Amino acid sequence: xxxxxxxxxxxxxxxxxxxxxxxxxxxxxxxxxxxxxxxxxxxxxxxxxxxxxxxxxxxxxxxxxxxxxxxxxxxxxxxxxxxxxxxxxxxxxxxxxxxxxxxxxxxxxxxxxxxxxxxxxxxxxxxxxxxxxxxxxxxxxxxxxxxxxxxxxxxxxxxxxxxxxxxxxxxxxxxxxxxxxxxxxxxxxxxxxxxxxxxxxxxxxxxxxxxxxxxxxxxxxxx
Amino acid sequence: xxxxxxxxxxxxxxxxxxxxxxxxxxxxxxxxxxxxxxxxxxxxxxxxxxxxxxxxxxxxxxxxxxxxxxxxxxxxxxxxxxxxxxxxxxxxxxxxxxxxxxxxxxxxxxxxxxxxxxxxxxxxxxxxxxxxxxxxxxxxxxxxxxxxxxxxxxxxxxxxxxxxxxxxxxxxxxxxxxxxxxxxxxxxxxxxxxxxxxxxxxxxxxxxxxxxxxxxxxxxxxx
DNA sequence: GAATTTTGTCACCACTTGGAGATATAATGA
DNA sequence: TCATTATATCTCCAAGTGGTGACAAAATTC
Numbered sequence: 001x002x003x004x005x006x007x008x009x010x011x012x013x014x015x016x017x018x019x020x021x022x023x024x025x026x027x028x029x030x031x032x033x034x035x036x037x038x039x040x041x042x043x044x045x046x047x048x049x050x051x052x053x054x055x056x057x058x059x060x061x062x063x064x065x066x067x068x069x070x071x072x073x074x075x076x077x078x079x080x081x082x083x084x085x086x087x088x089x090x091x092x093x094x095x096x097x098x099x100x101x102x103x104x105x106x107x108x109x110x111x112x113x114x115x116x117x118x119x120x121x122x123x124x125x126x127x128x129x130x131x132x133x134x135x136x137x138x139x140x141x142x143x144x145x146x147x148x149x150x151x152x153x154x155x156x157x158x159x160x161x162x163x164x165x166x167x168x169x170x171x172x173x174x175x176x177x178x179x180x181x182x183x184x185x186x187x188x189x190x191x192x193x194x195x196x197x198x199x200x201x202x203x204x205x206x207x208x209x210x211x212x213x214x215x216x217x218x219x220x221x222x223x
Numbered sequence: 224x225x226x227x228x229x230x231x232x233x234x235x236x237x238x239x240x241x242x243x244x245x246x247x248x249x250x251x252x253x254x255x256x257x258x259x260x261x262x263x264x265x266x267x268x269x270x271x272x273x274x275x276x277x278x279x280x281x282x283x284x285x286x287x288x289x290x291x292x293x294x295x296x297x298x299x300x301x302x303x304x305x306x307x308x309x310x311x312x313x314x315x316x317x318x319x320x321x322x323x324x325x326x327x328x329x330x331x332x333x334x335x336x337x338x339x340x341x342x343x344x345x346x347x348x349x350x351x352x353x354x355x356x357x358x359x360x361x362x363x364x365x366x367x368x369x370x371x372x373x374x375x376x377x378x379x380x381x382x383x384x385x386x387x388x389x390x391x392x393x394x395x396x397x398x399x400x401x402x403x404x405x406x407x408x409x410x411x412x413x414x415x416x417x418x419x420x421x422x423x424x425x426x427x428x429x430x431x432x433x434x435x436x437x438x439x440x441x442x443x444x445x446x
Numbered sequence: 447g448a449a450t451t452t453t454g455t456c457a458c459c460a461c462t463t464g465g466a467g468a469t470a471t472a473a474t475g476a
Numbered sequence: 477t478c479a480t481t482a483t484a485t486c487t488c489c490a491a492g493t494g495g496t497g498a499c500a501a502a503a504t505t506c
Contacts, residue, residue: 159422166393167386199382206429
């Protein structure tokens with residue numbers, strides 16, 4: 001018969017594992033993913049590094065359990081995300097605008113999220129590949145819903161959105177590190193956010209407008 | 224009287240300095256900036272690391288002389304960059320489109336350029352801050368020229384451009400590492416480039432169109 | 447109580463890092 | 477030819493890396 005797992009006050013496997021996992025988060029937040037190693041992790045967890053090997057195999061596996069436990073897979077706060085169907089009449093324009101804005105705000109407010117993104121584009125690791133792929137999987141149904149409206153137009157909604165998404169990512173990553181201006185827009189200011197949001201909305205507006213124009217032209221092919 | 228600098232076949236200061244500087248480039252290209260250190264640099268240069276300290280002070284100074292010697296300051300191939308004035312009638316629309324496209328192609332074809340950008344957004348180093356600031360300085364006159372056209376409109380050309388520039392950066396950085404799709408657009412394909420270019424042109428077109436509309440409305444304030 | 451198993455620490459290994467001092471040697475000037 | 481000087485290498489150091497085996501101590505079972 002298997003022996004009961006010790007759950008004493010001083011020796012408690014699960015508690016120690018949690019300490020190690022949380023230490024990973026602390027290090028990413030304060031020192032960056034580059035500093036993730038058995039020694040640092042064990043030190044910040046206040047525990048022997050030997051346990052990392054015993055409980056997780058190695059540092060990578062431990063990091064993996066941390067990253068997969070967080071919701072970096074989506075990057076959106078799923079709570080304030082009303083269903084897209086709610087906005088059928090505007091073909092999801094408002095919903096997309098909301099998503100892009102909340103992505104911006106999430107990146108702006110979460111140093112950890114920024115660090116993870118930088119991590120993704122810095123290394124060719126299997127872990128980061130998975131994180132990236134899962135984000136794609138998350139976006140798929142949203143893109144599928146947009147196709148209904150844009151398929152009949154000349155607009156490449158995926159092309160437009162990758163530019164906007166990439167722009168949001170980069171602008172926030174840029175401010176994270178060097179801190180200088182970008183396109184002469186001051187860094188990390190309310191002013192910048194306002195300007196980016198306005199431009200974002202304008203581009204989306206034009207995109208939908210153009211697609212709408214092409215749709216009506218299609219219905220009434222007379223010049 | 225100062226002694227002549229030795230220029231022998233075996234002992235030649237300038238040649239050795241060049242070897243070290245070039246080694247920096249090799250490492251960035253093949254292993255990434257994270258691997259830049261006295262030991263690696265000296266090894267790839269095939270020279271004693273002591274010389275890095277004698278000739279440059281430390282590794283950072285050596286790296287600085289390398290980076291400043293390259294044209295990462297601008298990121299555009301200045302050769303095919305016709306003067307913007309050439310296109311006064313379209314208010315620089317074609318010139319901007321050309322610049323954005325050539326930036327995309329430069330990032331696409333140069334792993335080193337991508338690595339430098341990742342470097343910029345990864346670390347808070349003085350060197351990378353300077354690189355970033357100089358790029359800003361390079362863009363300033365271009366932005367200034369656009370103001371003449373956009374100032375009287377509601378369009379925030381700097382906001383639009385930071386989204387587009389950031390988008391171009393991110394799309395290429397993303398493909399560099401994980402390699403997965405982005406917004407369901409396949410990676411590093413001619414297809415992707417075509418789609419991004421088309422979206423880029425569309426957004427620019429809408430931007431200029433809208434600004435033009437507001438300009439004529441201004442001239443004839445009648446509704 | 448004693449025996450056993452799990453949890454945890456510690457000391458150690460080989461290796462790499464940035465950096466410095468001692469020393470050898472090639473290039474120069476006489 | 478021989479001393480001087482700049483160039484280059486070599487060895488050593490302390491600190492940090494990932495990883496492991498020996499051992500202590502707590503929790504469990506008998």
